Amino acid sequence: MGIRFDSVTVAYDGDVVLDALDLTVAPGEVMALLGPSGSGKTTALRAVAGFVRPLSGRVLLGGRDVTDLPPYRRGIGMVVQQYALFPHLRVEENVAFGLRARGTPRAGIRARVAEALEMTGMAAYARRRPRDLSGGQQQRVAIARALAVRPGVLLLDEPLSALDTRLRSGMLAELARLHRELPDVSMLYVTHDQIEALTLADRIAVMDRARLRACGTPAELYRRPADAFTASFVGNANLLPVTAGTGTAVFAGTELTVATGGVAPGARATLCVRPHLVGLGDGPNRLPGTVTAIQWRGATHRLLVDVGGHELTVDVPESTAVPADGAEITVHFATEDVVLLPAGVSHD
Amino acid sequence: MTDPTGRGILPTTAPTGRPEHPATSPTRHPQHPTAPPVNSPISGGSQKLPPTRPVTSPVSAGPSGRSARRWLPGSAGPVLWALPPVVLLCLFFLYPLALVLRQSVSPDTGGTSLRPYADVFASAAFREALGTTVWLALAATAGCLLLGFALALVIAFVPFPGARAVARFVDVFLSFPSFLVTLALLFVYGRVGIANGLWTGLTGAAEGPFRFLTTPWGVLLAEITYFTPFVMRPLLAAFSQLDTAQLEAASSLGARAPRIVRRVILPEALPALASGGSLVLVLCLNEFGIVLFTGAKGVTTLPMLVYSKAILESDYPGACVVAVVNVLISVGLYALYRMVSRRAGA
Numbered sequence: 001m002g003i004r005f006d007s008v009t010v011a012y013d014g015d016v017v018l019d020a021l022d023l024t025v026a027p028g029e030v031m032a033l034l035g036p037s038g039s040g041k042t043t044a045l046r047a048v049a050g051f052v053r054p055l056s057g058r059v060l061l062g063g064r065d066v067t068d069l070p071p072y073r074r075g076i077g078m079v080v081q082q083y084a085l086f087p088h089l090r091v092e093e094n095v096a097f098g099l100r101a102r103g104t105p106r107a108g109i110r111a112r113v114a115e116a117l118e119m120t121g122m123a124a125y126a127r128r129r130p131r132d133l134s135g136g137q138q139q140r141v142a143i144a145r146a147l148a149v150r151p152g153v154l155l156l157d158e159p160l161s162a163l164d165t166r167l168r169s170g171m172l173a174e175l176a177r178l179h180r181e182l183p184d185v186s187m188l189y190v191t192h193d194q195i196e197a198l199t200l201a202d203r204i205a206v207m208d209r210a211r212l213r214a215c216g217t218p219a220e221l222y223r224r225p226a227d228a229f230t231a232s233f234v235g236n237a238n239l240l241p242v243t244a245g246t247g248t249a250v251f252a253g254t255e256l257t258v259a260t261g262g263v264a265p266g267a268r269a270t271l272c273v274r275p276h277l278v279g280l281g282d283g284p285n286r287l288p289g290t291v292t293a294i295q296w297r298g299a300t301h302r303l304l305v306d307v308g309g310h311e312l313t314v315d316v317p318e319s320t321a322v323p324a325d326g327a328e329i330t331v332h333f334a335t336e337d338v339v340l341l342p343a344g345v346s347h348d
Numbered sequence: 349m350t351d352p353t354g355r356g357i358l359p360t361t362a363p364t365g366r367p368e369h370p371a372t373s374p375t376r377h378p379q380h381p382t383a384p385p386v387n388s389p390i391s392g393g394s395q396k397l398p399p400t401r402p403v404t405s406p407v408s409a410g411p412s413g414r415s416a417r418r419w420l421p422g423s424a425g426p427v428l429w430a431l432p433p434v435v436l437l438c439l440f441f442l443y444p445l446a447l448v449l450r451q452s453v454s455p456d457t458g459g460t461s462l463r464p465y466a467d468v469f470a471s472a473a474f475r476e477a478l479g480t481t482v483w484l485a486l487a488a489t490a491g492c493l494l495l496g497f498a499l500a501l502v503i504a505f506v507p508f509p510g511a512r513a514v515a516r517f518v519d520v521f522l523s524f525p526s527f528l529v530t531l532a533l534l535f536v537y538g539r540v541g542i543a544n545g546l547w548t549g550l551t552g553a554a555e556g557p558f559r560f561l562t563t564p565w566g567v568l569l570a571e572i573t574y575f576t577p578f579v580m581r582p583l584l585a586a587f588s589q590l591d592t593a594q595l596e597a598a599s600s601l602g603a604r605a606p607r608i609v610r611r612v613i614l615p616e617a618l619p620a621l622a623s624g625g626s627l628v629l630v631l632c633l634n635e636f637g638i639v640l641f642t643g644a645k646g647v648t649t650l651p652m653l654v655y656s657k658a659i660l661e662s663d664y665p666g667a668c669v670v671a672v673v674n675v676l677i678s679v680g681l682y683a684l685y686r687m688v689s690r691r692a693g694a
Contacts, residue, residue: 049600071599078600084593088615097611098601142597149601 001062001152002027003048003186008057010043018043019210020057025203027062027152030179030187032197034233035207041190044207045155048188050074062152072101077146081158083138085130091141092117092126098149116148117141119178136167143178147185156189160196172199194234198222206230228341231272238278238312240271242340249340252308256285258338270341273333275302275315280323283332287312291327305331445675452668464665474653474670481649482677484564485632488571492628493621495572496579501609503580504587505595515584521577529574530641537561562644570638575631579624586620587613619689626685630678650674 010018033041050071225231242249289307544556658667
């Protein structure tokens, strides 16, 4: 079942928290709503669930306008960060809750509960109570509970944020597997974590300050970000203010060879390059800088380099000989690794 | 393959796998103090949890605070500190109670016997008062629970302007004396009250139709009116602890309001209902001011019987017998409540 936001605006007390959102999620697609807190992503999800009423615009599920329907008539599944299991009910009763509410025949309930618990790997815990389960297990139960009613749309609101890092990557793989097993279920996945979005989503909608900033496949957003905010939020790109030339860009007096694309010569622009695509030493596009900090990150060293008054993040493999803190170095990047974004640039 | 240097390196690769510890955020299930953070076996893992939420929720503070006995630093022995409260308790509470008990077995004819008990138990007035007391208290408690639950639901979950003010008023109401409510009801429904005044003014009849205030129903109405906030207070506290995400989850799963109330809210409210209800039950059993102020002649409860025996008939042994019975019922109910609530895990 597809989801369509048709110019959905939500305001609390005159404060616009979602500004004319237009977005379509295809049937069976996983759409990640990615953005910092306060970007309106959760509000968008709650508008689909029916917990907030848009000031204007329509929400459509499977082509049906549900804007005026109460949550219990929308036929969606929802999973939230804090699980929200019913503490007094056993796992199996939690999973059966939605089926009972919808008046599913008794025999059917038993089968569907078993199926949902099987799917999430929680069949062995059917008789337990939520408080006897770990956080990851509780979240699996919450997912089973949402899937038991066989929703056309699954809404996930920061479902992994309460779990620790190790558990999170495991659950991420689980969700990806569920998505493969349920090819018809559209998922709207709200997260502030770019890794979750890049891993799981078919497409990512980047949101900031109540607005949709960009929408595309993870590869599109990563390789050719539409704006500076998207570039920095997805993949932590370095952003440098430059003046465009013809096939070149000038940064702090240094001419760099880049593909200018649609940016007119003479215009102000933002040069965007990923930390791991910046190299140390001589190369095609050189910039002098000073190392201000070194962070060891296991597989990589992250260097913070002051380049003409701007901080450049450089990730180099651990095996590289790392310059000392405070050293004067030269960094470079290949022409094809750079994206020039038109002016109107900086996020701030 | 048994290279000793290779084996020597192995232990230095610290095991990264910390077993995923159960989610033990202490504020999530205030009704389940079965896992107090102090002495649970998983406390080693849980102390690494970031302090995301304050641990001092008013409800959970009770049981966990009780399990962790702490002494003031530099305090003298526990016996010394126990002395003042025990002495005060004996002097002002247990001793008078003992006097009442002794009086109840000291008939006016002299000596010590259970004669007063036999006399009182044999009298029809006592048995009638006992029956009246019990059914009034039970009915009032049931009424308070129903009304209190409904009102607390509306205040907590139906957003309307002034909900906070109403909740505050409930707090204030608890401090009112019980006869005040009865007095107010007298002004409205009394023989010369507003309701009857309107009726006589409109119809010209000599008397209004509202005469229920002097019947047991009047007492019941007054008791329900006065004691309902005693149920609402713990309920509102319980409702404020309820995770709204649970209500939303239930709603998204297809449950309408009645089912959510029945299957999600009510189970969470049971401990609060039990504590509020038992409090009201005991208070109703011992209620005196309301019964006196309604002026219901036919309604004699145990406290009223004590009053009339002691003050009007000067039958002190008889009054004390009734008082002892009253105390026993209260204490028995309290014990029952403790047992039930402990079994419910509250």
